[in-house]
Amino acid sequence: MLDFSANKKLQYFFDYFDKFVLSEISEIIYFCKRRKIMSLKGLRSFVKFDAREFLKGKQLLLMRETPWMDYDSGKEIGAKLKTTIWTDDTNYGTDGTTNEGSELDVKIPGLKAEAIDRNNRGFIRLINPTGTVYGEFQNELSLKADGFDLIKQDGGEK
Structure with missing residues (x-):
């Protein structure tokens, strides 16, 4: 069984993960989608x-x-x-x-x-x-x- 201090550390990790890691992933996804929208068309001609x-x-x-x-x-x-x-x-x-x-x-x-x-x-x-x-x-x-x-x-x- 986890003691209180281990639970706190685990909670701190999940809070950090939610705030920073997920927001970074969202930014990367947004950037990739944005780059796709900005790709040039008609270059073949x-x-x-x-x-x-x-x-x-x-x-x-x-x-x-x-x-x-x-x-x-x-x-x-x-x-x-x-x-x-x-x-x-x-x-x-x-x-x-x-x-x-x-x-x-x-x-x-x-x-x-x-x-x-x-x-x-x-x-x-x-x-x-x-x-x-x-x-x-x-x-x-x-x-x-x-x-x-x-x-x-x-x-x-x-």
């Missing part, structure tokens, strides 16, 4: 991706073309190109970083998709490419272009 610079030093191998369909109307609005980054000589600032072998989908409005002969694939150069980085980890890329040119076997954006 100011982030620019330089598609030309990204594609420099890369060879894109055209693998196939498929129709690009409008989600709402179901009408064909262009072509989607499936490409593979054949070589990547881009300096990313860290050793061993490369996108070689990665696939890129490129949307080209107004282009009619054509079948690609798998024995006659070629390298392409995109005309006026633009891109948007997206995804939770900002590691996905949406590319669009006005068109593309077929280039020689040893070509590419190099």
Whole structure:
């Protein structure tokens, strides 16, 4: 059984806890909520991706073309190109970083998709490419272009 002095100490602790600790916790919660309210919005529209610079030093191998369909109307609005980054000589600032072998989908409005002969694939150069980085980890890329040119076997954006 607790003696009177231990009870007093316990009461003093709970009073202190109620007055100071809980009020500090309330302030921290208020501060966090306030910071959330003050977070900036619309910053994404100011982030620019330089598609030309990204594609420099890369060879894109055209693998196939498929129709690009409008989600709402179901009408064909262009072509989607499936490409593979054949070589990547881009300096990313860290050793061993490369996108070689990665696939890129490129949307080209107004282009009619054509079948690609798998024995006659070629390298392409995109005309006026633009891109948007997206995804939770900002590691996905949406590319669009006005068109593309077929280039020689040893070509590419190099």
